[in-house]
Amino acid sequence: MLNGPASAGKTTTLMAEYSSRLGEAVLRSRTRAAERTARIEGEIANKVKSEFISNMSHELRTPLNTVIGFSKLLAEHEKRNLKQQDVAEYARLIQDAAGHLLSLINDILDISKLQSGRYYIDEQDVELEDILETCIKMHSKAATSAGITMTAKLADGLPVMRGDPSKLLQAISNFLSNAVKFTRDGGGIALEARPRDMDGTDILIRDTGVGMEEEELKIAMTPFGQVDGGRSRWREGAGLGLPIAKALIGLHGGSVDITSAKGIGTEVRIFLPSKRHVSRMQQRRDLSLPQS
Ligand SMILES: Nc1ncnc2c1ncn2[C@@H]1O[C@H](COP(=O)(O)OP(=O)(O)OP(=O)(O)O)[C@@H](O)[C@H]1O
Ligand SMILES: [Mg+2]
The missing domain is CATH 3.30.565.10 (Histidine kinase-like ATPase, C-terminal domain)
Known part of the structure; x- marks a missing residue:
């Protein structure tokens, strides 16, 4: 058992040492937790980014491929001996795909204008x-x-x-x-x-x-x-x-x-x-x- 002023001084030193070690341990653990959170956040951000890129390229490529593929067929209609109803059907598919692309582009422009506060509405009753x-x-x-x-x-x-x-x-x-x-x-x-x-x-x-x-x-x-x-x-x-x-x-x-x-x-x-x-x-x- 420790008694007297000398032992009280020793206790204080020990306590100071413990608290400093405890502080360092807490700091290390917080740093590790922060590193782990940052790593997980980074992984999620990368996943979101790659999903976003793959989804957007799919959204853009699909209608573009339709336009390219069917317009090529139409350009070769004589050689391919296309029937009138096929020609009309291919033209309709191109029109739908182009319409889809246009609305996608309009949405992207809309969101960018809305975000920058440069979106104006035409007011009437x-x-x-x-x-x-x-x-x-x-x-x-x-x-x-x-x-x-x-x-x-x-x-x-x-x-x-x-x-x-x-x-x-x-x-x-x-x-x-x-x-x-x-x-x-x-x-x-x-x-x-x-x-x-x-x-x-x-x-x-x-x-x-x-x-x-x-x-x-x-x-x-x-x-x-x-x-x-x-x-x-x-x-x-x-x-x-x-x-x-x-x-x-x-x-x-x-x-x-x-x-x-x-x-x-x-x-x-x-x-x-x-x-x-x-x-x-x-x-x-x-x-x-x-x-x-
Ligand atoms: N009524 C709903 N029921 C269930 N999920 C929904 C509903 N509305 C939206 N969502 C979810 O929210 C997401 C975002 O919807 P949002 O309308 O912004 O995009 P989208 O429909 O995927 O594409 P688009 O740009 O063509 O509208 C959807 O992909 C879907 O997962
Ligand atoms: Mg939607």
Whole structure:
């Protein structure tokens, strides 16, 4: 047992030594943990980057190959003795592929303009009912051929709002196209719209599709972010539809809330105010590209 001032001094020295060793050990362990976190983050970033590159090159190459392949066949139509209906079919395939490429390029330009805050909307009086009806018409054929039931309930007297009809159509159509794309055969999609007093309109798009976990939903909202669906139909697209749609609704002073449950479905709640409040800065903060 240690007693007296001499032993008290020794105890203090020992304690100082222990605490310094403990401090060093904690520091070493923290450095190791930080190194491990950085390594894992680096691996994830590389995976995201290579998935992004492979997905984008697939998205660009597929339609380009269609254009090159079928235009070559058309150029050789005499030598190949093509029938008139084949010529028309090949021309239609080229037109579809070129249209797909154009919309991909437009989406990339849109996201870049939205991120830099240089996106302007052409404001006028908008009848949301017309836009919603057009949207339903645009997607009901794809829903029916995928074996999905689509129902729509549009309340009477939806307030007229100020906004850009083509941008509102683009935004709502992006949500609806996802509902169709990520719902299995036999599933359902319900679209509802009702006025919220005279403040604006609530639009709900519910699907009984594959759904997403909370973390997956965060990825989905990021530009170029896609959740691995494991099926080729679900891998189509560039991962720009959701962030563009959310930003466009935001530019109209509206809001988007999405809840989703894996294997159960997804619900998108959109609010569009009758009077528009532009908040471009908010959009800029919301849109962050994946780190390279
Ligand atoms: N309704 C939904 N149900 C399940 N998953 C969804 C739904 N909507 C979006 N997702 C997931 O979020 C991802 C991102 O959606 P987003 O619309 O941004 O891109 P995309 O549909 O893959 O491509 P595109 O650029 O053609 O829209 C999708 O790839 C999908 O994994
Ligand atoms: Mg989409």
